Amino acid sequence: MTTTTAGPHREPSPPRRTLTALATTAALAALTACAGGAPAGPGLPVATADTARDVVRVADAGATPRVVDATERLGLTMLAAAPPEGNVVVSPASAVVALSMLAEGARGDIALALDDALGASGQERTDAVNALLASLEAYDGDPAQVRADDLPEKPLVHVANQIVLDDEAEVHEPYLESLAAGYGAGVLHTDLGTSSGIVPLSEWLRFHTGGLIEESAIEPDIYLRLVLQNAVLFAARWKAPFDVSDTAPSPFTLRGGDTVDVESLRLTETWAYAEDDGWRAVRLPYVEGFHADVVLPPEGVDPASVAPEQLLALREALAAAPGQTVALTLPTLDVPADDPLDFRPALSAAGLGGLLDSVTPPNLRGISDDKLYVSQAWQQALLQVDAEGTVAAAVTEIGVAEDAASGVAESISFRVDRPYVFSVSADDTGWPLFTAAIRDPRH
Numbered sequence: 001m002t003t004t005t006a007g008p009h010r011e012p013s014p015p016r017r018t019l020t021a022l023a024t025t026a027a028l029a030a031l032t033a034c035a036g037g038a039p040a041g042p043g044l045p046v047a048t049a050d051t052a053r054d055v056v057r058v059a060d061a062g063a064t065p066r067v068v069d070a071t072e073r074l075g076l077t078m079l080a081a082a083p084p085e086g087n088v089v090v091s092p093a094s095a096v097v098a099l100s101m102l103a104e105g106a107r108g109d110i111a112l113a114l115d116d117a118l119g120a121s122g123q124e125r126t127d128a129v130n131a132l133l134a135s136l137e138a139y140d141g142d143p144a145q146v147r148a149d150d151l152p153e154k155p156l157v158h159v160a161n162q163i164v165l166d167d168e169a170e171v172h173e174p175y176l177e178s179l180a181a182g183y184g185a186g187v188l189h190t191d192l193g194t195s196s197g198i199v200p201l202s203e204w205l206r207f208h209t210g211g212l213i214e215e216s217a218i219e220p221d222i223y224l225r226l227v228l229q230n231a232v233l234f235a236a237r238w239k240a241p242f243d244v245s246d247t248a249p250s251p252f253t254l255r256g257g258d259t260v261d262v263e264s265l266r267l268t269e270t271w272a273y274a275e276d277d278g279w280r281a282v283r284l285p286y287v288e289g290f291h292a293d294v295v296l297p298p299e300g301v302d303p304a305s306v307a308p309e310q311l312l313a314l315r316e317a318l319a320a321a322p323g324q325t326v327a328l329t330l331p332t333l334d335v336p337a338d339d340p341l342d343f344r345p346a347l348s349a350a351g352l353g354g355l356l357d358s359v360t361p362p363n364l365r366g367i368s369d370d371k372l373y374v375s376q377a378w379q380q381a382l383l384q385v386d387a388e389g390t391v392a393a394a395v396t397e398i399g400v401a402e403d404a405a406s407g408v409a410e411s412i413s414f415r416v417d418r419p420y421v422f423s424v425s426a427d428d429t430g431w432p433l434f435t436a437a438i439r440d441p442r443h
Contacts, residue, residue, distance in 0.1 A: 051176075051177040051180040051181045052180075052181065053180065053181060053184045054130065054181045054182065055130065055134045056127045056130040056131040056134060057131055057134065058131045058132070058134075058135050058428070058429060060127070060131065061124075061127040061128045061130070061131035061132075062124065062128075063119065063120035063124040063125060063127065063128040064128045064131055064132060064429065066119035066120050066128070067096065067118060067119045067120055067125065067128040067129060067132065068119075068132070068429055068430050068431050068432075069119055069312075070096070070117065070118050070119030070120075071092045071093055071095075071096045071119075071431060071432055072092060072308060072311065072312070072432050073308045073350075074092050074095055074096060074099075074117065074118075074346075074350055075090055075091075075092025075095070075432055075435045076306060076307070076308055076311065076435070077346050077349050077350050078090040078092065078095065078343055078346040078379075078435075079303075079304040079306075079435065079437050080304055080305065080346075080349070081343070081345045081346035081348075081349045082304070082341055082343075082346070082437075083341075084302070084304070085439075086439060086440065087335045087436065087437065087438050087439055087440060087441075088304060088341075088436065088437045089335050089337075089381040089382060089383045089392070089394075089434065089435075089436040090379060090381055090394070090434070090435055090436070091232050091379065091381050091392075091394030091396065091433060091434050091435075092432045092433075092434075092435055093132070093232060093431055093432060093433045093434075094230045094231070094232045094379065094381075094394045094395070094396040095230075095343070095379060095396050096118060096129065097129060097133070097159075097161060097183065097230045097396070098228050098229070098230045098396040098397075098398050099114065099117070099118060099352075099398070100118055100125060100126070100129045100183075101161065101163070101179055101183055101185065101228050101230075102114070102228055102355075102364075102374075102398055102400070103115070103118060103125065104126065104175060104178045104179060104182070104366065104367075105172075105175045105364050105365075105366035105367030105368075106362065106363065106364055106366060107363040107364070107365050107366055108362075108363040109354065109362075109363070110352075110354050110355060110362035110363055110364070111363070113351050113352055113354055113355075114352065116351060117350045117351055117352055126178070126182040127182075129182070129183070130182050130183065132429060132431050133159055133183065133184070135426065135428060135429055135431075136157045136159055136426070138289075139154065139155050139156060139157040139289060140156075140157065140158055140159075141156045141158060142158075143156075143158050143207060143208055143209060143210035143211075143233050144210050144211075145210065145235065146209075146210035146211075146212060146233065146235050146391055146393075147210055147211060150388070151235050151236065151237045151388050151389045151391070152235060152236075152237075153237070153287070154287070154288065155234070155235065155236035155237075155286055155287065155288060155289050155290055156233065156234065156235040156236070157232070157233070157234050157290075157433070158208060158210075158231075158232075158233040159230070159231065159232050159233075160204075160208040160229075160230070160231045161179070161183045161184060161185040161186075161228075161229070161230050161231075162185055162186050162187070162188055162204055162228075162229045162230075163176065163179055163185050163186075163187055163188070163226060163227070163228055163229075164187075164188045164189075164190060164192065164200075164201055164226060164227040164228075164229065165187060165188070165189050165190075165225070165226050166189075166190070166191065166192040166193070166224055166225050166226065167189060167190065167191050168225070169225040169226055169368065170368055170369070170370065171225075171226065171367055171368050172366065172367060172368060172369075174366075175366055175367050175368075188200055188201075188204065192218070192220060192221065192224035192225070192226075192227065192399075193220055193221060193222035193223075193224065194220050195220050197220065198216050198218055198219075198220055201216035201218055201227065201229065201397070202214065202215045202216045204229065204231075205229060205231050205395045205397075208231035208233065208395075209231055209233050209393040209394075209395060210233055210393070212233070212337070212382055212391070212393040213231075213337050213380050213382065213393055213394075213395050216229075216395075216397060217340035217376075217378035217380060217395075217397055218376060218378065218397050218399050219376065219399075221375065221376075221399070221401060223375070223401040223402050223403075223404050224375065224376075224399050224400070224401050225368065225370065225372060225400055225401060225402050226367070226399075226400045227376075227397055227398065227399050227400070228396075228397070228398040228400070229395065229396070229397050230395070230396045231393070231394070231395045232392075232393065232394045232395075232433060232434075233392075233393045234290075234390065234391065234392045234393070234424060234433055234434065235389070235390070235391045235392075236286035236287065236289075236290055236389050236390055237286060237287045237388055237389040238284060238285075238286060238287070238387075238388070238389050238390075239284075239285040239286060239287050239288075240267065240269045240271075240284075240285075241387060241388060241389070242265040242266070242267045242330075242386075242387035242388075243266075243267070243387065244387045246265070246266040246267070247263060247264065247265055247266070247332065247387060248263075248264065248266070249261035249262065249263060249264070250262060250263075250264035250266075250329050250331070250415070250417065251417055252264075252331060252416075252417050252418065252440075252441060252442075253299075253417055253418045254419075254439065254440055255302065255419050255439045255440075260440075260442060262331045262332075262441045262442055263331065263332045263443075264329050264330060264331045264332065264416075265328075265329070265330045265331075265332060265386070265387055266327075266328070266329050266330075267327075267328055268325060268326065268327040268328070268411055269325070269326060269328070270323040270324065270325055270326070271283055271284060271285075271323060271324065271326045271328070272318045272319075272321040272322075272323060272324075273318075273321060273324045273326050273412055273414070274314055274317035274318045274321050275317075276310065276313045276314050276317060277310065277313075278297075278298035278301075279295060279296065279297055279298065279306075279310060279314060280295070280296045280414065281293055281294065281295045281296070281314045281315075281317070281318055282294050282318075282326055282328060282414050283318045283321075284328075285427075286389065286390070289426065289427055289428075290424060290425065290426055290427060290433075291424075291425060291427055292385075292390060292422060292423065292424050292425075293314070293315065293318060293421075293422075293423050293425065294328075294330060294414075294416060294420060294421070294422055295311065295314060295420060295421035295422075295423070296414070296416060296418070296420045297418075297419070297420065297421070299418060302419065302437070302439075303419045303420050303421040303437040303438065303439070304421075304437035306421055311421075315425075315430070324412055325411040325412065326411060326412045326413075326414050327411045327412065327413050327414065328414045328415075328416075329414070329415040329416060329417070330385070330416050331385075331416060331438070331441035332385055332386050332387075332441070332443070333383055333384060333385040333386075333422070333436075333438065333441055333443065334383075334384050334443035335382055335383045335384075335436065335438075335443070336382050337380040337381055337382040337393070340378040340379065340380045341378070341379060341380075342376075342377065342378060343377050343378065343379050344356055344374070344377045347374070347377060355373065355374040356373060356374050356375075357373055358373050358375070358401075358403050358404070361373040361403050362374075364400070367400070370402045370403075371402060371403040372400050372401065372402055372403070373400070373401060373403060374398055374399065374400055374401075375399050375400070375401035376397070376398070376399030376401075377397075377398050377399070378396070378397045378399075379394060379395065379396045379397075380394065380395050381393065381394035381395075381434065382394075383422070383434060383436050385422070390424060392424060392433070392434045394434065419437065419438060419439040419440075420437075420438055421435065421436065421437060421438070422434075422435075422436045422438055423435040423436065
């Protein structure tokens, strides 16, 4: 999740075409914890539970549609709960994977709350998330591809999961086994109470985002017992690419009413187009497997206020819509992962405030016998859109601590000239990988 808010400061993320200066150490060349099960690198104390990954197909996971719907709702909750200033990019999918890993160890009332927020419970939820992750594996590849001058010919979607254990953590082995089997999660041991102990977390996420996100947002804490990490990296070319020579400044009305000129792409093409209750949307397919929806709200409406039912109606209309000739004007984007956003407010808004209670800790006894609660919850995300295509990356980190007391015929004009919603989803499942509220596309 990216916005301007309090949190550990990060330098702006480098543009894709300047990433060649980034280096990936030999120790990270084969890091573990890819959702597809990459081997461990020799430079980090990474291990996996003695449990093979159980790959589930979408056709065999009946709860998948419910989890996809819940992912959409959580993503919109995250947008709405973020500060209202600036652009906000979130990865609903990343957040759901991290929370689902946490839910593997939840019991009692907090387990029921997680079941409700994630759309399914128990093995049904595990299988659904497992299947959604597996459905992306055909597009997995080397994260370093995002450092190339050109986007890959085939879409790249790289997902990785990891659990980081503090040196003093006592975690039940069945919990680690469930993360290995359901999520392909590796295990890293470090000292979460020191700055040097957080460095391996940064190295892991830097590798799995191709260097687009550079540092962990987790703050050292002597009471931290574990951190759940998920990384999602996406890079894809447009099926109908824009001509760079047609890129030119175009007026854009900011949320406050001021009009500015922003660099914008222009193309007239046949795309799915829909309208519903004053909202307008166009669907832009990538070369295969994925699409972007650009959703334009009525004038004066904040894009982050879109209701799940409104977005669902637009998505269903787009899926059923015949192609129409649309003359599109779309701002280019370079929304960096400057400052991690604390998404604990979004957890509370999603009915998961009990996870944050250190006085009466939630029942996470499936993880450990210690009294644990969520003390930190961060998401960092970035979004780049240009004539060639899209690059996006996100990292979700959930820090679990021990209670201190206890230890987008006749062409349709579609001019994106005011704040709007931009999202990236999988074609086959509709799983929303990234959702953004763009209030100011200048960069």
